[in-house]
Amino acid sequence: MRRYELVGRRDIRPVADAPVPTPGPLEVLVRVRACTVCNRSDLAYFHYYGLREHAATGCFGHEIAGEVEAIGEGVRRVAPGQRVFVRTPLTTGYAEYALAREISVGALPDSVPFEQGAILQLLPLAVHATRGIRLGDRVVIVGQGPVGQMALRIAVLRGAAEVVAVDLDDWRLARSTEAGADAVHRVDGSAGQLAEVGGRFDVAVDAVGTPTTLNACVGLVRQNGLVVLLGTHHVDTHVTLDLVTWERKGLRVHSSAEPLDAARAEALAVAERIAHRRPGILRLPDLLTHTYPLDDLPKAMEQLSASRALYPDAEPAPYQGPPPETLKVAIVP
Template sequence: MKALVWHGKSDIRCESVADPVMEDSRDAIIRVSACAICGSDLHIFDGVIPEMQHGDVLGHETMGEVVDVGKDAGNLKVGDRVVVPFTIACGECFFCKRGFYSGCERTNPDRAKAERMWGHSPAGLFGYSHLLGGYAGGQAEYLRVPYANIGPIKVPEQLTDEQALFLSDIFPTGYMAAEFCNIQPGQTIAIWGCGPVGQMAIRSAFLLGAERVVAVDTVPERLALARDAGAETIDFKTEDVYDRIQALTAGRGADSCIDAVGTEPDTWSAAEAVVDRIKTATFLGTDRPHVLRQAILCCRNFGTVSIVGVYGGFLDQIPMGSAINRGLTFRMAQTPVQHYLPMLMDRIVRGEIDPSFVITHRATLEEGPDLYKTFRDKRDGCIKVVMTP
């Protein structure tokens, strides 16, 4: 089959690889009908994510048709159209039983590596390094889905692939980011990053009752899409973000702040951001947390900072004194997608949101390597890429 394969920093190729095979009675094999490039895939493209190996198949936003299924794969059958969560969960361990599927204790065969880095291991993920299981990803013609009795969810006939695809990751992640804020009527939510997850967070914040959403970015197309949803926007290259949020909130600060950017923010003029770049370039640091610092300072007393942007290691110069003295709450996670799937599927079916609004580029797998570069460089108005193998 054809797949997008990692061969090093900025080196992704469309190649022929072995077809997946059934390995367990709970497995399913799907023929991929749609897959996407996620913003977190760009961290792999940029060489930020450790434990990648030459030949790794990428991708964790995937859906398709079941073509083979094990006898213990729940109620799935050949011919079912399904969307696949990016988090792999057993459904039986301590965390899965409590709905914390992304903390699954059983699905990361590389858990010892993760424990050395983070203390404890999260769940395995599709297409996201040998720190998180080494599972082949779904930017391919076929995908093996382990624990298929827990992961995939059937897609109603009335929904198109493009409406359902983002239930695999970015819609649940954006929704979770807003849900973490415990939004009350009349509140203002500030969101850093108007990429795909940020766009989902903007719309989810309004769905959950926010009166006002303030979106921070600098890419014109992203800011325009945020305004289409009703958000007020701040271009961080032309305005001081802290001063603008203070002005918009009568000096109180945003009720909650969402970091939907993570470890690789765009170029910032702030001195500490320059220092972050120097530290990571000289291996004196692992992440560039400028957005998180700003979100903390822009959040009101006893507000919430919600973090869904990806960080991998250790963060320097975080203003914990500000957070502690002002009573901030931090909420963060890799999304337990299985927890959100049924409810968010219902929202799409009811017409409350159509996640396909975020798609700007449609392509084949063969065009994928070039579109990684387009997406990373924010060229050609690229916000979200969907590929149809």
């Protein structure tokens, strides 16, 4: 089969005759119909391979939609021929086939095209990240890239009384408004402008993953408020925090990661129900902005790499914000 492999820093290479994986017990082989590029992890692995230890251990190409080709012993939830999306695979989705654990595979509605279905990888992530939002909460989400946009949709669905979206880009914020944001704030990314968003939110979601945005969220929440770590700190892996402020405010914190299979299964089950019963609220067509064939994966990586988020917070960067008019990019084998 054809696939792309990340072999070095900014070095991805096509392989024409890679072996098709064989599913073991509780594993599923998926014929990949689309794989969206992760605007954070895939790009960080691509740019920091060899510079950050985790960049060589994560799965490059992990947002997949396709059809079940074969199942391993003990698989009960899916069957060959079924349309699925994959939360986190065992092998790259930049290929004609990918292997995944059964617990990471969700049923894809017939009404959702595969290119949009691959974006559903973000849905269980957003479900788990927003688990602390309660009915009537005031919520601010810093960062309106794809994962911040998905968190916005789920915050609205959870019954937040007010959802405020913050980003560097007016084009993205316009989509936030269409998805249900009650207010939007355009900032330049500086701590001063982020502080001007206001305060006393019940929940502040860092959907970027930089020292500046995390510390801004600390300032935006009320006493005993909740700070959610949704954006992954792939670039600045060490963040300095004022723990006296955390203690004085009595802040709570949780991440978006599902460290245990029980949490992973619960979030996936909720995501499946939303995708099948409330697909309109997800506005998946608004998130998919570009589609490339597998052979053009380098072009897609180049387009998405024009982003300020790929540079350390304290260092100058050639870009002031995200790639223009770009959210999710789908790769189709």
